[in-house]
Amino acid sequence: MPDTAIPVIPTIPVTPAVLESLRAIVGDKGLILDDQGKQPFVTDWRGSLVGTAAVVVRPANTEEVSKVVKLCYEQGIAIVPQGGNTGLMGGATPWPTHQGILLSLGRMNHVLEVDPVGYSMTVEAGCVLQTLQETAASHDRFFPLSLGAQGSCMIGGNLSTNAGGVQVLRYGNARNLVLGLEVVLPNGEIWNGLRSLKKDNTGYDLKHLFMGAEGTLGVITKAVLKLWPAPKDVCTAWLAIRDPQAAIEILSEAHAASEDNVGSCELMSRACTDMVLRHIPGTQDPLKADTPWYLLLEWSSSRPRADGAEGMSEKMEQFLADQMEAGRVLDAVIAQNEAQSRNMWVIREAVAPASRAEGPGLSYDISVAISKIPQFIDQGVKAALDILPSIRPYPLGHIGDGNIHFSFMGPKDMDRATLNQYTPAITRAVNDLVTSMAGSISAEHGIGIDKLDELAHYRSKIELDTMRSIKRALDPKNIMNPGKVLRL
Ligand SMILES: Cc1cc2nc3c(=O)[nH]c(=O)nc-3n(C[C@H](O)[C@H](O)[C@H](O)COP(=O)(O)OP(=O)(O)OC[C@H]3O[C@@H](n4cnc5c(N)ncnc54)[C@H](O)[C@@H]3O)c2cc1C
Structure with a gap:
C-alpha cells in the first residue's frame, strides 16, 4: 500500500448469518471463501497493493446484485465492486482494513x-x-x-x-x-x-x-x-520523428491530409521501444532508426478501397513524403500486412507489462493542452532528474488527447524501497508542473487509492465539497467502495 494514511471505512464484519444470506442469494458457485481463491481479487494488477475481503461474491444477474447490495446496506457492510481488476490506481483493491465483501461482476458476461x-x-x-x-x-x-x-x-x-x-x-x-x-x-x-x-x-x-x-x-x-x-481501409505507420514538437505538428497536419480519418496517434520513445523489445517475446523493431522519438499513426476509413482508387496507404505515403520534406519525419515504415500492423500495436500496448517486468518505476498519467506537450515533457524530465539524476525517463502516450504516461524506471539496481524515498518529491514536482500548465493529474486512469491525497491537494474546496455532497446523498452509509477517490 502507498504511504497514504488509510481512510476511515465501515468495519462491520460479515457474520456467519450474513454469509448464509449471501449463499441463499448467489448459491455456492457465487461465493469464494478460501484465501487462495480470493488472492487474485484482493491483489492489484501490478501486484503492489494487497487488501482483504471476507468473501468474494459473484452474482449471476442484476437481481442478485440488488439483493446482495440491499443486504449489505441493511447491515452496513462495505462493498468493493470489481470488473477485470486491471485498473492501475487501486480502485478495485480493498483496503487492508476492509472487512466487507468484494463484488465481482465477471459472471454477468452476456x-x-x-x-x-x-x-x-x-x-x-x-x-x-x-x-x-x-x-x-x-x-x-x-x-x-x-x-x-x-x-x-x-x-x-x-x-x-x-x-x-x-x-x-x-x-x-x-x-x-x-x-x-x-x-x-x-x-x-x-x-x-x-x-x-x-x-x-x-x-x-x-x-x-x-x-x-x-x-x-x-x-x-x-x-x-x-x-x-466497421473500418474497411486501415493504414498503420511507424514514424521516426524529430521531437515531440514535430509529433504535434504532424498530427495537426494529418487531420486534413487523411480527410478526417486519423484514428490513433501514439508517441513512443526509443527507451520505451527497447524496453518492450527486451521483455515481450516475438516483438520486432519496426524501424531500425537510432532516433529518440517515434510516432504510431493510424488512419482508417469505413469506405472500402475501390480498385485502382487512392486509399489510406497512398494518402499516408504522400503525407509522409511531405512531412520528411518538412523535416518532421526522419524515417518511416507503413505496415504492409496485418502482422506488421499488429507488431507495431503490440509494441505500443505492451509498455505496461514490459515496465512491470523491467523493475520498480513511477508513472504519472497526466494531460495538458496538446500544444503544451513538448514543454511539459522537457520541463517534467528536468524536474525529475534534478531530484534523482539517475532515474530513467520513459515518456509515451496518447498525444492526440494531450495525455502523456509520464513514466520513469528507477535507476538500475535501485530497489523499490529506496525509489520510494524519492517518490513524494518527484510526484509533487510533476503534479505542480501539470497544475501550473492547467492540466490534469489523472487523464484516464482515475484516482482509486493511489491518488486519493493528490486529488485532495489539487482540486478546489468547492469541487471536493460538491463531490462529497453527491457521495453522501447517494451512499449515506459510505458502504460503496469506501475510501476510494474521496476522503469523507
Ligand atoms: C496493460 C494495461 C493497459 C492499460 N491501458 C489503458 C489505457 O490505454 N487507457 C485507460 O484508460 N486505462 C488503461 N488501463 C487501465 C485499466 O485497464 C482501465 O482502467 C480499465 O477500464 C479497468 O477495467 P477493469 O474491468 O479491469 O476494472 P477494475 O480494475 O476491476 O475496476 C476499476 C474501478 O472500477 C470499479 N468498478 C469495476 N466494475 C464496476 C462496476 N460494474 N460498477 C461499478 N464500479 C465498478 C472498481 O471498483 C474500480 O474502482 C490499462 C491497464 C493495463 C493493465
Whole structure:
C-alpha cells in the first residue's frame, strides 16, 4: 500500500448469518471463501497493493446484485465492486482494513442485444472488452474502445473509470460511447436507465454520475453502447520523428491530409521501444532508426478501397513524403500486412507489462493542452532528474488527447524501497508542473487509492465539497467502495 494514511471505512464484519444470506442469494458457485481463491481479487494488477475481503461474491444477474447490495446496506457492510481488476490506481483493491465483501461482476458476461441498424448494443457489465469488439465486428460494426488490457478488462470497469485508450482522438473516451445504463444504487434499488436515445434532455443526465465514479456511487450492471461502421481501409505507420514538437505538428497536419480519418496517434520513445523489445517475446523493431522519438499513426476509413482508387496507404505515403520534406519525419515504415500492423500495436500496448517486468518505476498519467506537450515533457524530465539524476525517463502516450504516461524506471539496481524515498518529491514536482500548465493529474486512469491525497491537494474546496455532497446523498452509509477517490 502507498504511504497514504488509510481512510476511515465501515468495519462491520460479515457474520456467519450474513454469509448464509449471501449463499441463499448467489448459491455456492457465487461465493469464494478460501484465501487462495480470493488472492487474485484482493491483489492489484501490478501486484503492489494487497487488501482483504471476507468473501468474494459473484452474482449471476442484476437481481442478485440488488439483493446482495440491499443486504449489505441493511447491515452496513462495505462493498468493493470489481470488473477485470486491471485498473492501475487501486480502485478495485480493498483496503487492508476492509472487512466487507468484494463484488465481482465477471459472471454477468452476456451480450443481450445487438442492433446493427440502430448502431447500438446492450451488454452486461462483466463482458470482457475484447469480446464486445469482436461481437460488434461480427455484425460489421465497430466498438472503438481499445486499450492494452482489453483481453481482461470488463465494460463495467471501463465505464466506471471512464477509460480512454488509443481511439479517444476520434471517438471520445468511454463516457462518449454510452447511450444508457442500469445501476444498482448503494441501497440496493435498481435504476433502469437502459435507454437507446441519442437525445434525451429530461432533467439531470444521471448516467454521467456513475461513469468515472470508480464504483463509489453504485454498481453498473448493464449498458447500452454506441456502435460505428466497421473500418474497411486501415493504414498503420511507424514514424521516426524529430521531437515531440514535430509529433504535434504532424498530427495537426494529418487531420486534413487523411480527410478526417486519423484514428490513433501514439508517441513512443526509443527507451520505451527497447524496453518492450527486451521483455515481450516475438516483438520486432519496426524501424531500425537510432532516433529518440517515434510516432504510431493510424488512419482508417469505413469506405472500402475501390480498385485502382487512392486509399489510406497512398494518402499516408504522400503525407509522409511531405512531412520528411518538412523535416518532421526522419524515417518511416507503413505496415504492409496485418502482422506488421499488429507488431507495431503490440509494441505500443505492451509498455505496461514490459515496465512491470523491467523493475520498480513511477508513472504519472497526466494531460495538458496538446500544444503544451513538448514543454511539459522537457520541463517534467528536468524536474525529475534534478531530484534523482539517475532515474530513467520513459515518456509515451496518447498525444492526440494531450495525455502523456509520464513514466520513469528507477535507476538500475535501485530497489523499490529506496525509489520510494524519492517518490513524494518527484510526484509533487510533476503534479505542480501539470497544475501550473492547467492540466490534469489523472487523464484516464482515475484516482482509486493511489491518488486519493493528490486529488485532495489539487482540486478546489468547492469541487471536493460538491463531490462529497453527491457521495453522501447517494451512499449515506459510505458502504460503496469506501475510501476510494474521496476522503469523507
Ligand atoms: C496493460 C494495461 C493497459 C492499460 N491501458 C489503458 C489505457 O490505454 N487507457 C485507460 O484508460 N486505462 C488503461 N488501463 C487501465 C485499466 O485497464 C482501465 O482502467 C480499465 O477500464 C479497468 O477495467 P477493469 O474491468 O479491469 O476494472 P477494475 O480494475 O476491476 O475496476 C476499476 C474501478 O472500477 C470499479 N468498478 C469495476 N466494475 C464496476 C462496476 N460494474 N460498477 C461499478 N464500479 C465498478 C472498481 O471498483 C474500480 O474502482 C490499462 C491497464 C493495463 C493493465
